[in-house]
Amino acid sequence: MAQVSNDAMERKPKIKKDGVKPHIVTFIASIILTIIAFMATAYEVIPAGFTVPFIIILAIVQAAFQLLVWMHMDQKGHEFARVGIVTGSAVVLVTIIAFVTTLW
Amino acid sequence: MAADHAVNTVLPDEPEKATLEGKNKVLGFWLFLGGETVLFGTLFATFIALRDQVNGGPSAQELFDMKIVAWATFLLLTSSLTSVFATMALHKHNLKAVQGWLVITVLLGLGFLGLEIYEFYHYVHEELGMTTSAFSSSFYTLVGFHGGHVAFGICWITGLIIQSMKKGLTVVTAPKFYVAGLYWHFIDVVWVFIFTVVYLMGMIGGKAVA
Structure with a gap:
């Protein structure tokens, strides 16, 4: 069951494009998107009727961010x-x- | 540590995908998440279709307390970030860090769950029972189902933390951590839509927009 394809004994984990930065960026982007969506509904800055499509697009963008970066679907x-x-x-x-x- | 399996091996770079079993677990879990998408999607569809039918009971606009919802959103989003850190620690083979980040994730999840329980309790006192209206039934089913997923995730991840104290970090335990991380992110993605569709659209108030 646990067959590992291990070649060398001295290996240091090479972490390919898995730095902290994209994750922090996603986190901050998620917060900003959430706040924009909240503002859009609370203060009616967007013409009525467009608010719902607008916040749904924001949600989809945020979901895409998290799926691609946090769940590594881009790899x-x-x-x-x-x-x-x-x-x-x-x-x-x-x-x-x-x-x-x-x-x- | 690592008493039972893979004792004399050095962990590979991505230990969760080092074995065929691990690879299949991750693949199978993604297919499960596809199914979960459909499951939550049908609950969303039901809610969207029924959300204006309040049957004389309180409506979303009268009811929702956005302060609690905002805090819940923040807690869950932060817990998603800490579970990312746990997966990163997993890739660095640092079990202590994996456990630490997962403990924080579980605590944040508990905070979220506490807020949700308080919120539901509050709504029931505002005369919004499960059977009050089509809106209330679909609301409690959708949001409660998500809360149930959070509760399950908390139990699952707690179990993993306890198990890892005994088994350590191996090619057998690594896929479990990875998959639990995927689950937790998915729960957060679902919440993004609940926040938008249930709470923000509830604030605007149904048909008033059209």
Whole structure:
């Protein structure tokens, strides 16, 4: 079960593009996006009717940030991850449209 | 430490993907997350369709306390960052740091859960029961389901921390940490949408926009 492909004994972990920086950037970006969304609804700076699409776009941007950076979906070897999430999201979109327009 | 498995080996760079079992675990977990997306998506769809049907009970606009929600959002977002740090520590083979960051993650998760329980308690006292209206049922189901996921995650990660004290950091335990980290991020992503769709759109107040 636990077969490790270990070659050398003296190995130092080489961490490829996994520095702290992108994660901190994502964190700060998430906070800023949340605050913008909050401001947009609380102070009605955006023409009425556009607020909902606007904050939903902000949420999608934030989700993309977290999926790609925090969950490493931008790195190679995540093809199935993409298939899973994109398929799931597609089903969700269809479900929401169906529920809102036809059911109830 | 590492009493049971892989005793004499040096940990590889990405210990969570060093074995076929680990690789499959990560792959399988992503497919599970795809399923979770659909699960939460249907609850979202139900909520969006029913959120204006208050049946004489309190509406979202009258009810929501954005201060609590803002704090809950901040706690969960921060816990997502600390679980990133745990995964980074995992890649540096630093078990102490993994455990430390996960403990902080669990504490922040507990804080979030406490706020949510207080919030629900408060709403029930404002006459918003599970069966009050279509809005209340879909609200409690969606947000409560997310809270249930947080509670499960807290138990899971606590279990991992305890197990790691015995088993250490090996190619067998590493995938568990990694996958739990993915789970925790996913819970945070779901919350981003709950914050937007349930709370912010609730503040605007349903059909008033159109």
